Every structure is written in structure tokens, then in C-alpha cells.
Amino acid sequence: xxxxxxxxxxxxxxxxxxxxxxxxxxxxxxxxxxxxxxxxxxxxxxxxxxxxxxxxxxxxxxxxxxxxxxxxxxxxxxxxxxxxxxxxxxxxxxxxxxxxxxxxxxxxxxxxxxxx
Amino acid sequence: xxxxxxxxxxxxxxxxxxxxxxxxxxxxxxxxxxxxxxxxxxxxxxxxxxxxxxxxxxxxxxxxxxxxxxxxxxxxxxxxxxxxxxxxxxxxxxxxxxxxxxxxxxxxx
Numbered sequence: 260x261x262x263x264x265x266x267x268x269x270x271x272x273x274x275x276x277x278x279x280x281x282x283x284x285x286x287x288x289x290x291x292x293x294x295x296x297x298x299x300x301x302x303x304x305x306x307x308x309x310x311x312x313x314x315x316x317x318x319x320x321x322x323x324x325x326x327x328x329x330x331x332x333x334x335x336x337x338x339x340x341x342x343x344x345x346x347x348x349x350x351x352x353x354x355x356x357x358x359x360x361x362x363x364x365x366x367x368x369x370x371x372x373x374x375x
Numbered sequence: 376x377x378x379x380x381x382x383x384x385x386x387x388x389x390x391x392x393x394x395x396x397x398x399x400x401x402x403x404x405x406x407x408x409x410x411x412x413x414x415x416x417x418x419x420x421x422x423x424x425x426x427x428x429x430x431x432x433x434x435x436x437x438x439x440x441x442x443x444x445x446x447x448x449x450x451x452x453x454x455x456x457x458x459x460x461x462x463x464x465x466x467x468x469x470x471x472x473x474x475x476x477x478x479x480x481x482x483x484x
Contacts, residue, residue: 301476301477302474303418352418369415369416369417371415
């Protein structure tokens with residue numbers, strides 16, 4: 260299957276600082292990327308969908324000014340958690356599809372964010 | 376609304392067979408995935424069904440009944456490494472993935 264690389268795997272940051280997470284599709288062009296958050300013992304919660312070259316579509320309840328998503332190229336999407344707080348500590352996962360009608364989604368390795 | 380239901384937790388014995396059920400209610404349907412997720416890791420793809428019936432892949436099989444809105448994942452010859460969460464996800468008419476909460480499978484020796 261296709262490879263999606265997510266970086267960093269884990270990060271610890273101080274409250275009030277910003278953290279950027281990168282998601283790259285290594286061997287295919289990802290027209291659509293998805294950002295998920297997963298709290299312990301819970302399922303994936305979709306935060307936003309981004310299409311290359313356009314603004315991300317955020318799910319209800321997700322603050323777009325706090326979780327900045329940029330999908331500037333067909334192989335890279337970034338999620339920036341701005342002014343992070345301890346309640347933002349979570350596992351963030353990206354996934355990518357080469358097209359909206361593609362059925363399989365390929366996942367990055369995930370990023371464990373801890374805000375202290 | 377759209378909804379995916381699967382059991383929260385199941386326990387099985389090494390070497391045995393276990394069936395994890397999933398029922399779904401979505402606006403339209405374009406297939407159903409099963410993913411395996413070990414603690415602290417991203418999900419990995421197991422299967423995709425869009426037509427009724429059973430698809431077998433080694434020790435894992437997945438079944439779909441579109442008329443019943445029902446799927447199951449069957450794991451045979453269980454191994455300790457199969458201890459993980461198993462996520463069911465359906466694709467709706469907009470090709471969005473609707474995720475279940477996952478079933479934590481505990482394998483005992």
C-alpha cells in the first residue's frame with residue numbers, strides 16, 4: 260500500500276506554545292487529507308478535511324483558528340496546534356487518499372502530543 | 376443520524392476463533408472497512424467489503440450484509456499479537472468515513 264509519513268511521532272510542549280505536525284504522502288499524490296484526534300480508549304474523531312490548494316473543512320466543534328491546517332501541495336499537509344493547552348494533549352493522526360472516490364485511506368504513524 | 380455500533384471489549388483465548396460484529400446506519404453506503412490498531416499506533420488496514428458475502432484473507436475474514444447493515448470480522452487461530460483494538464468504519468454517500476468506537480480484543484494464553 261501507499262506510504263504516509265507523519266512527523267514528529269511524539270512531542271512535549273509547554274502550555275501556550277504552538278506545535279506543527281507534518282503529514283506527507285511519499286509515493287502518491289494526496290488530493291485529500293484528513294486529520295483525526297484520538298483520546299485514550301476512544302475512536303478516531305475527524306477534526307478536518309483538507310483538499311490541496313483550498314481551505315480545510317472543519318468538523319463541528321473544532322476551532323479552525325486553534326487548529327490551523329495547510330495543504331499547500333499534493334504531498335504535504337500540516338496541522339498547527341496554536342496556543343496549546345493541556346486539554347489538547349492527544350494522539351493526532353493524519354490519513355490521505357489520492358482521490359475522494361478512493362476507498363482506502365492510508366494513515367500516518369500518528370503524533371502523541373503532550374502539553375505540560 | 377449516522378452511527379456505527381460495535382462491542383467495546385471482547386476476550387478470547389489464544390488459538391481460538393473470535394467474531395467481532397459491527398452494525399451501521401449511514402446516509403448511503405459505499406463500503407465498510409476493518410482496521411487494526413495497537414495501543415499508541417495508527418490504524419492499519421485489514422479489509423474492505425462493498426458487496427455482500429465473506430472475504431477471506433489468511434487468518435482474518437470479513438463479512439458484509441448490506442440489507443442488514445451488518446458486518447463482522449472473524450479472526451482464526453488467535454495469537455497474542457492479535458491483542459489490539461479493531462475499528463469498523465463505513466463510507467457514506469459523500470465518501471466520508473464514519474468510524475465506530477472500536478472493539479478492544481484481549482487475548483489470553
